[in-house]
Amino acid sequence: MSKFPSLKNHLLIAMPTLKDIHFSRSVTLLCEHNEDGAMGLVINHPLEFSTTELLEHMEIPCSLNQNINPVFAGGPVQVDRGFVVHRAENIWKSSIILDKDISITTSSDILHAIGRHEISDEAFIALGYAGWEAGQLEREIMENSWLTVPVDPSIIFSTDIEKRWEKAVEILGIDPNNLSEFAGHA
DSSP: OOOOOOOTTEEEEEOTTOOOTTTTTOEEEEEEEETTEEEEEESSOEEEEEHHHHHHHTTOOOOSSOOOOEEEEOOSEEEEEEEEEEETTSOOTTEEEEETTEEEEOSHHHHHHHHTTOSOSSEEEEEEEEEEETTHHHHHHHTTSEEEEEOOHHHHHTSOGGGHHHHHHHHTTOOGGGSOSSOOOO
């Protein structure tokens, strides 16, 4: 069997047949994908609270300007762990550069910067992550659970949350209305 190419820096687009509550109509930014498995962050499932509310809960000072950006459910694994997805313009204590335009940071220094509004609005927090063991993501793709497309920063930072799934599908040249709710194999 040939080696499956790495999908790091790709978006996973859930097919309509994927009914798992964590991934239904999700768009997931793949941060890592290798022979050991994959890790990603769901970028279109907002939680019921804002960034300011999360920072206040963590006792991180926030300036008077409220950051109303939602916090996202990044996935079902380690939901108490936070990841900040942001433009790659600054590097923090614990940053991973995914793409020339996208970084992921897990250190608290960026949270303090967000509280002080020293970082652009093109940043958001995801709690938890999506993880796949070795070979699992490849099997799910072969079973038609996911479509993949190279990462497009405009979907992550410039597209309305509720439109991210449709925009990601459209990058593939597919009309989202033509995707079937039923799985099938030719």
